[in-house]
Amino acid sequence: MTSSTAVSRGVRGSAAVGSRALRSSRAGVRVVLAVAEGWARWARRHPRWALGLAPLALLAALTQPDPKAARVLITVAALPGLVVAVWEHRWPVGYRRWLAGPSRRFGWRRWARRTWPVLARECGLSVQRNVRRRTWALARRNGRVQVSSTGTASEWVPPRLVDVLTAGDTLTLRVRARMGQTVQDLETAAPALAAAASAVSYRVRQWTPSVLDIALVMREALAATADAQLPDPLGRDLTVDTVPLGRRQDGTPWALQVRGRHTLVVGCSGSGKGSMLWGVCGGLAPAVRADLVRLWGVDLKRGVEVLMGRHLFTTVAITPSEAVATLTRLLQVIEDRGRAMAGVSRLHEPRPGDPLHVLVIDELAALTAYSDPDTKREASRLLAEILTQGRALGVVVLACVQDPRKEVVGMRGLFTQTIALRLRSAEETRMVLGDGTAALAPAHRLSPAAPGSAWVVEEDGTLDRVRADYWPDQLVRETAATYPALVVEETTGEAPVVTQPDDEMARADVASMPTTRAPRPARPTRTPRQPRTSRERRPRESAAPASSVSGLGSGSGDHGPEAA
Numbered sequence: 328m329t330s331s332t333a334v335s336r337g338v339r340g341s342a343a344v345g346s347r348a349l350r351s352s353r354a355g356v357r358v359v360l361a362v363a364e365g366w367a368r369w370a371r372r373h374p375r376w377a378l379g380l381a382p383l384a385l386l387a388a389l390t391q392p393d394p395k396a397a398r399v400l401i402t403v404a405a406l407p408g409l410v411v412a413v414w415e416h417r418w419p420v421g422y423r424r425w426l427a428g429p430s431r432r433f434g435w436r437r438w439a440r441r442t443w444p445v446l447a448r449e450c451g452l453s454v455q456r457n458v459r460r461r462t463w464a465l466a467r468r469n470g471r472v473q474v475s476s477t478g479t480a481s482e483w484v485p486p487r488l489v490d491v492l493t494a495g496d497t498l499t500l501r502v503r504a505r506m507g508q509t510v511q512d513l514e515t516a517a518p519a520l521a522a523a524a525s526a527v528s529y530r531v532r533q534w535t536p537s538v539l540d541i542a543l544v545m546r547e548a549l550a551a552t553a554d555a556q557l558p559d560p561l562g563r564d565l566t567v568d569t570v571p572l573g574r575r576q577d578g579t580p581w582a583l584q585v586r587g588r589h590t591l592v593v594g595c596s597g598s599g600k601g602s603m604l605w606g607v608c609g610g611l612a613p614a615v616r617a618d619l620v621r622l623w624g625v626d627l628k629r630g631v632e633v634l635m636g637r638h639l640f641t642t643v644a645i646t647p648s649e650a651v652a653t654l655t656r657l658l659q660v661i662e663d664r665g666r667a668m669a670g671v672s673r674l675h676e677p678r679p680g681d682p683l684h685v686l687v688i689d690e691l692a693a694l695t696a697y698s699d700p701d702t703k704r705e706a707s708r709l710l711a712e713i714l715t716q717g718r719a720l721g722v723v724v725l726a727c728v729q730d731p732r733k734e735v736v737g738m739r740g741l742f743t744q745t746i747a748l749r750l751r752s753a754e755e756t757r758m759v760l761g762d763g764t765a766a767l768a769p770a771h772r773l774s775p776a777a778p779g780s781a782w783v784v785e786e787d788g789t790l791d792r793v794r795a796d797y798w799p800d801q802l803v804r805e806t807a808a809t810y811p812a813l814v815v816e817e818t819t820g821e822a823p824v825v826t827q828p829d830d831e832m833a834r835a836d837v838a839s840m841p842t843t844r845a846p847r848p849a850r851p852t853r854t855p856r857q858p859r860t861s862r863e864r865r866p867r868e869s870a871a872p873a874s875s876v877s878g879l880g881s882g883s884g885d886h887g888p889e890a891a
């Protein structure tokens with residue numbers, strides 16, 4: 328018995344010693360991990376320092392008399408920082424995705440949750456209330472023993488922070504208005520919250536009637552220029568609803584709705600209107616090649632901008648009379664299509680041969696404000712008709728202008744979406760984006776160092792900051808050469824000529840163009856085209872436009888003469 332007890336004691340004793348050793352080694356591992364994590368965080372914020380400290384730690388270790396201490400020194404002082412710094416340097420994308428991004432977002436969430444009571448109070452969202460509190464303590468009062476006592480205390484009551492969400496570079500505070508408060512009160516405090524969080528900008532979105540999302544953009548994702556790429560050929564779905572134009576302020580892609588929208592792009596000189604124009608024209612290029620879209624260009628600044636990608640356009644007008652002829656032709660298209668669609672369809676569906684017509688006007692003011700009175704009057708009348716009737720019939724307008732005043736763009740209100748590039752004043756921002764937007768979407772404060780940046784109004788009424796990708800001249804030429812328009816029309820308003828541009832010729836032509844956007848001395852002369860033989864035409868693509876000489880692109884399929 329004695330021996331078995333001794334044995335069992337011995338076993339228990341050794342087990343206890345073992346488990347103690349295990350516990351202490353686990354604790355040691357936890358300490359090492361905590362130190363490494365702290366190190367990694369520090370090293371992430373200061374990668375160059377971390378990298379610089381590694382040789383110092385190595386030096387210190389080499390001069391250590393005790394080799395064990397030297398090893399510990401190297402491990403603790405240098406290794407985590409070194410690993411992080413090397414990771415960031417060699418694999419920046421993975422580093423940002425797996426370490427820097429999550430750790431940054433974790434920090435934002437923790438900061439928001441911890442500081443919310445103070446944040447809400449300092450930003451004017453909390454109220455002070457007197458509350459009755461019961462405290463539990465034994466006390467003798469008036470000869471009686473009391474277990475608890477009640478008293479009043481004053482405390483700050485913030486609105487409830489329902490959730491804290493992070494995605495990309497955005498920290499979103501989902502806040503429920505407290506009793507007696509409205510979401511407008513929460514919205515008013517958004518600039519102060521953004522400033523307290525050192526956010527680059529913010530946007531608000533009503534989640535429910537009493538809950539507001541305040542999205543704080545914590546890092547500037549739009550600082551760097553991004554070059555556009557040659558668009559991919561059209562997919563099978565043949566859709567032209569939106570065109571990708573660039574990035575949003577949270578780093579996600581930004582696409583513009585084209586079909587069913589008239590777009591007005593406003594920005595002062597050098598703000599990057601060209602990026603928007605080529606973003607749309609270049610983005611639609613594959614659809615142009617499939618005759619799913621036809622681009623009609625009006626550029627009264629001698630065609631400097633639009634002629635850069637001439638092959639993409641069905642027609643280009645560079646004089647006031649040509650512009651009026653172009654607008655007249657488009658109105659004719661609207662009338663023909665309207666007749667064909669009446670009672671059949673209420674919204675035009677583009678298809679090859681029955682395309683979406685996009686009128687692209689580079690400087691609208693040159694047509695509606697600075698041309699001679701007759702042209703001005705006629706052009707404004709025609710454009711107003713196109714803007715009011717064209718949308719559902721598959722004729723949309725994209726116009727760029729520097730000055731948004733009513734005397735310059737009288738039909739400003741007829742555009743269904745606006746893009747505010749850098750503007751000159753808060754007043755202009757209000758004119759372009761609407762009342763009350765100057766504070767929420769300060770387009771007049773966009774940096775001249777970031778051309779192509781703009782504020783846009785989203786479908787749900789929220790405002791977002793975006794930046795268009797840059798279209799260098801070479802890319803414009805290459806895109807035009809790769810996807811030349813199938814149908815080319817003279818600007819005099821004559822019947823369209825269906826052509827199958829010779830790709831080789833187009834490329835050679837493009838290669839010989841000047842490399843900068845220098846004004847051309849004169850418009851390239853074009854010899855009247857001879858009708859082509861049926862063998863030269865593409866059977867399907869040519870059939871529709873050829874038969875629609877007077878009704879260019881007016882409905883096909885279900886609702887158009889081309890259906891026959």
Ligand SMILES: Nc1ncnc2c1ncn2[C@@H]1O[C@H](COP(=O)(O)OP(=O)(O)OP(=O)(O)O)[C@@H](O)[C@H]1O
Pocket residue numbers: 552553594595596597598599600601602729777778779780794795796797798
């Ligand atoms: N998205 C962009 N990203 C970076 N740089 C850009 C971008 N868009 C334009 N830029 C730069 O800004 C310059 C001016 O752009 P752009 O010619 O498009 O301005 P604009 O608004 O059309 O001016 P203007 O009305 O005087 O013609 C360009 O030469 C280019 O260097």
